Amino acid sequence: MAADRFCKLAVALTTLFAVLGCAGCADLKNMQILSAGAEAWQAEIDGDVQFNVTGFTGTQVDLHDDLNMERRDDTVVYRAALGTSSFFVDARYIDLTYEGDSLLAQNITFAGQTFAVNTDVHSELDVRLVSVLGKFALFELPFVAVGGITGVDFFDLKASIQSTSPVALKASEQIEQPIPVLGLCAAAEVPLGPTLGVFADAEASGLVFKHEDVEAGYINATARGGVNVAGWLNVGAGYRLIDVDFDRDPKYEATVRVEGAFIFAEIAF
Numbered sequence: 037m038a039a040d041r042f043c044k045l046a047v048a049l050t051t052l053f054a055v056l057g058c059a060g061c062a063d064l065k066n067m068q069i070l071s072a073g074a075e076a077w078q079a080e081i082d083g084d085v086q087f088n089v090t091g092f093t094g095t096q097v098d099l100h101d102d103l104n105m106e107r108r109d110d111t112v113v114y115r116a117a118l119g120t121s122s123f124f125v126d127a128r129y130i131d132l133t134y135e136g137d138s139l140l141a142q143n144i145t146f147a148g149q150t151f152a153v154n155t156d157v158h159s160e161l162d163v164r165l166v167s168v169l170g171k172f173a174l175f176e177l178p179f180v181a182v183g184g185i186t187g188v189d190f191f192d193l194k195a196s197i198q199s200t201s202p203v204a205l206k207a208s209e210q211i212e213q214p215i216p217v218l219g220l221c222a223a224a225e226v227p228l229g230p231t232l233g234v235f236a237d238a239e240a241s242g243l244v245f246k247h248e249d250v251e252a253g254y255i256n257a258t259a260r261g262g263v264n265v266a267g268w269l270n271v272g273a274g275y276r277l278i279d280v281d282f283d284r285d286p287k288y289e290a291t292v293r294v295e296g297a298f299i300f301a302e303i304a305f
Contacts, residue, residue: 073302075113077276081105081134081161083292085195087147087209095144096289102144103159103197104136115302123172132163132294146197149207157199163294164192165278167256169241171221185219185241189256191280193290211288215254217241225264235270236261242279253281260300271301 086096099105111133117126136159144151151157169187176182196208219241227233240257255277262272277295282288 070118071270071302071304072116073270073300074115075274075298075300077111077113077130077298078296079107079111079132079276079294080296081107081132081163081292081294083280083290085288085290085292087195087288094146094288095142097144097146097197099134099136099161099292102138102140102142103157104138105134105159105161106136108133108135113298113300119171121173123170126167126169126171128165128167128169130163130165130167132161132165134161134163135159144197146195147207147209149197149205151197151199151205151207152203155199155203156201157197159197160195162192162194163292165256166190169217180222180224183221183223185217185221185239187217187241189215189217189241189254191215191254193280193292209288211282211290213252213282215243215252217243217254217256219256231266233264234261235264235272249285251283251285253279255279260298262300268303268305269301270304271299273297273299 082100084096084098086094088094097103111130114129115126117124119125138157138159140151140153140155140157143153144157167187167189169185171183171185174182174184191211191213193211194208195210196206198204198206219239221237221239223235223237225233225235236259238257238259240255242253242255242257244253246252257278258274258276260272260274262270262274264270275295275297278293280290280292282290
């Protein structure tokens with residue numbers, strides 16, 4: 037369950053924050069008052085989805101095994117931050133697109149349409165995520181700063197399956213869900229000279245909740261490291277994981293995990 041994964045991730049990040057605490061000198065000024073940047077993320081996807089309509093129970097469809105979904109291109113992640121060293125707003129936009137062609141090994145009922153075994157189908161999955169996070173200082177040590185995170189992630193998932201022979205069919209569904217999140221972040225930096233330094237930062241946010249017919253678990257975690265040049269340019273690499281587990285009885289159930297490495301560049305003032 038998502039709760040178990042969230043607990044394991046929390047333990048891992050606690051260890052990472054402790055390591056950052058020994059890495060060098062940092063404060064929340066490492067997360068500048070004004071910054072903007074972009075990432076090229078090699079985001080691989082795994083999981084399954086099931087959509088039901090009145091009178092039709094959907095098939096639990098595996099995104100890899102049943103639909104052969106792969107990422108279309110590297111995903112560009114846009115990021116901007118504005119605020120002070122004690123509190124700032126961090127906004128991000130992520131647009132993920134996956135598609136696949138497959139010969140069905142079983143009958144699949146999806147959003148009220150049934151695609152028969154041995155049918156050639158084309159599938160697409162679009163996932164958009166807009167994050168608006170407030171980050172605030174909790175405490176600073178000589179070599180590390182730790183902060184808290186609160187905010188909202190707006191999650192939009194669109195899935196479609198279509199066939200052209202022997203019968204032309206198309207079915208599509210969408211999940212739109214705002215998710216309030218809480219989390220932690222940490223940063224460390226080691227100066228190597230008057231215009232050069234290395235840094236590392238990590239964060240994790242998410243929530244597990246159940247309300248009426250909705251049960252959800254959500255994790256969004258990132259770790260990265262890089263080089264600061266001239267005090268205003270950051271370049272480096274990192275790894276991001278997004279884990280989504282939505283269950284809204286009786287309409288849909290979706291378990292989606294997106295993760296992979298990325299490179300980034302950002303300007304900060």
